[in-house]
Amino acid sequence: MTDAQGKEPKVRFYRFANRLQSKTGVPAGTAGRISPEALAKAQTAIDEMAQDYPDWAIGQLDQLADRHKRLVFSPDARAEHYKEIHRIAHDMKGQGGTFGYPLVSSISESLYRTTTTEAKYTDSEVEIVKAHIDSIRVILNSRIKDPEGEVGQRVQRVLESVIKKLR
Amino acid sequence: MADFSFRSFRILVVDDSSAIRQLIHSTLDIIGVGTVEVAAHGGEAVDILKKSAKPLADRRYRPGGSSIDFVMTNVDMPTVDGMMLLRWIRRHEESPDRFLPVIMVSSYADPAKVREARDAGVTEFVAKPFTIASICSRLINVIERPRQFVQTADYFGPDRRRRSMPYDGPDRRVLTEDDPGVEVIHD
Numbered sequence: 001m002t003d004a005q006g007k008e009p010k011v012r013f014y015r016f017a018n019r020l021q022s023k024t025g026v027p028a029g030t031a032g033r034i035s036p037e038a039l040a041k042a043q044t045a046i047d048e049m050a051q052d053y054p055d056w057a058i059g060q061l062d063q064l065a066d067r068h069k070r071l072v073f074s075p076d077a078r079a080e081h082y083k084e085i086h087r088i089a090h091d092m093k094g095q096g097g098t099f100g101y102p103l104v105s106s107i108s109e110s111l112y113r114t115t116t117t118e119a120k121y122t123d124s125e126v127e128i129v130k131a132h133i134d135s136i137r138v139i140l141n142s143r144i145k146d147p148e149g150e151v152g153q154r155v156q157r158v159l160e161s162v163i164k165k166l167r
Numbered sequence: 168m169a170d171f172s173f174r175s176f177r178i179l180v181v182d183d184s185s186a187i188r189q190l191i192h193s194t195l196d197i198i199g200v201g202t203v204e205v206a207a208h209g210g211e212a213v214d215i216l217k218k219s220a221k222p223l224a225d226r227r228y229r230p231g232g233s234s235i236d237f238v239m240t241n242v243d244m245p246t247v248d249g250m251m252l253l254r255w256i257r258r259h260e261e262s263p264d265r266f267l268p269v270i271m272v273s274s275y276a277d278p279a280k281v282r283e284a285r286d287a288g289v290t291e292f293v294a295k296p297f298t299i300a301s302i303c304s305r306l307i308n309v310i311e312r313p314r315q316f317v318q319t320a321d322y323f324g325p326d327r328r329r330r331s332m333p334y335d336g337p338d339r340r341v342l343t344e345d346d347p348g349v350e351v352i353h354d
Contacts, residue, residue, distance in 0.1 A: 010348035013326075014266065014316035016230050017354050021310050023236070024171040031311065034198055034303050035170040042197040042299050049190060056186065090243055091184050094274040097296025098190065105296055109274075 046099075053099035054140040057092065061140065064088055064111075064133045071126045078121035085129060086115040092136070103139045103147045107132055107159065124166040131162040171310065177202040177219075181212040181240035181252065182272070187295075191239060191272075194299060204235065209247030212240065213255055220263035228352055230266035237290070237309060239302075242273035242280070249273070250287055257288040257323050265323070266316055268309045272297065288324020290314075 018028040026032035067081045067088075074081070089112040096104030111132040119125060135155050138144070144152045178200055182188045188205050195203045206212040216233060223232040238256070242249040253269050256262050268290040273280065281292055291305040314325040342349050 009350040010319065010346075011342055011350070012318040013344075013349070013351045014228070014230075014318070015351060015353050016266070016313075016316075018310075018313055019231060020236060020268070020313065023175050024173065024310060026169045026171055031168055032171045032307075033168045034307065038198045039299060039303060042194045045193045045197060046190060046299060049186075049193070053186075087245075090274060094241075094295035095184060095186055098187070098298075099296075102296070 050099040053095070053101065054143055057095070057099075057101075057104065057140055058137075060088055060092055061133060061137055064136075068126070068130050068133055071121075071129065075121070078126070082115045082119055082121065083117075086112060089115060089132075100145050101139065103144060103152050103155070104136055106147070107135050107139070107156075110159075111136075128163055128166050131159055131166075135159045171307075173198060173200040176200050176236045177204065177234055179204045179206065179212060179215055179219075179235045179238045179240075181206045181209060181238065181244070181249065183207050183241060183244040187241070187272075191302070194302060198303070208244040209240070209249060209252035209255070212238065212252050213247065216256070216263055216267075217261060226263070227265070229354075230264055233263035233267060235264075235267065237268035237270065239270045239272060242271055242284070250283065253284070253287045253289055268313070270305050270309065285327055286322065286324075288322070290325050 021028045067085045070081045071078055089108045092108035093105050093112055138155050146152055180191045192203050204215055219233040219235045226232045240249040240252055256267050257265050270291045271284050271289045272293045274295040284292055293301055293305050317326050
């Protein structure tokens with residue numbers, strides 16, 4: 001709204017009544033909560049989804065493996081396939097930890113960083129992409145949820161040594 | 168402490184991952200949210216928001232112009248991403264409610280990304296991987312602690328100062344509420 005001279009103010013503050021809280025049945029200014037029973041039920045639903053997570057994550061992993069094959073056989077189109085791998089890695093990074101697989105998140109994050117637009121599309125880098133895919137496959141096939149457990153630690157060590165060797 | 172009822176809420180969830188969409192949808196269903204709309208990217212969300220417009224005079228200066236109560240969106244999505252969606256809600260003339268609360272969910276927890284979202288007018292930010300507890304605590308923040316909106320030449324969104332902290336130094340703010348350059352709009 002403009003003033004008498006038709007000028008817009010430099011700063012405008014909008015202060016409105018709390019519409020959302022008034023819809024919840026708990027009066028504004030009063031602390032409310034989400035029913036603990038509902039929260040527990042929601043957590044159970046997530047835990048159930050988490051049981052199926054490795055099965056459908058394998059589908060994403062197969063897409064990654066397919067893209068890796070194309071990196072190998074179509075070196076001229078590597079930028080395009082890197083972009084898709086980068087996108088899938090981003091998805092897996094967000095999902096893994098949410099469904100109880102933090103190692104899937106951390107390895108996907110490493111793959112995500114490896115495949116940025118600044119990535120070098122060399123054969124060694126393509127091998128590093130494959131090492132990430134193989135590591136995630138071991139985690140999912142073996143249902144490894146604990147990043148500190150023996151198998152989880154070993155997978156991380158092997159991946160790190162492959163990266164070190166190839167870079 | 169009384170339990171919130173979300174029966175009359177309508178929430179729009181935007182995520183390109185069907186698994187995350189399903190997860191958030193289930194969570195909102197279970198806590199009793201009346202209607203959950205879903206979109207796979209910002210473009211679909213814009214279409215849903217346009218259709219959600221309710222008749223409202225002075226829409227630019229009033230909240231409640233949409234039947235959607237708030238939006239939960241992923242940041243990184245193909246076509247129209249979460250940051251573009253947020254800017255559309257806050258700035259576009261076709262936005263039905265530019266005061267709509269927006270909770271942003273992202274795997275990018277780096278401070279620069281959080282600042283970018285804050286400066287684009289985000290209401291709350293949740294880092295992936297998220298938990299039921301982290302989503303619900305943001306939901307409670309949006310409901311219990313709405314912030315005033317601030318409009319300047321280069322910002323429109325919830326007040327970026329969340330708290331009034333005790334400060335003994337000189338007041339360096341150029342404008343006070345009594346200044347003719349400041350306007351306060353109430354309901």
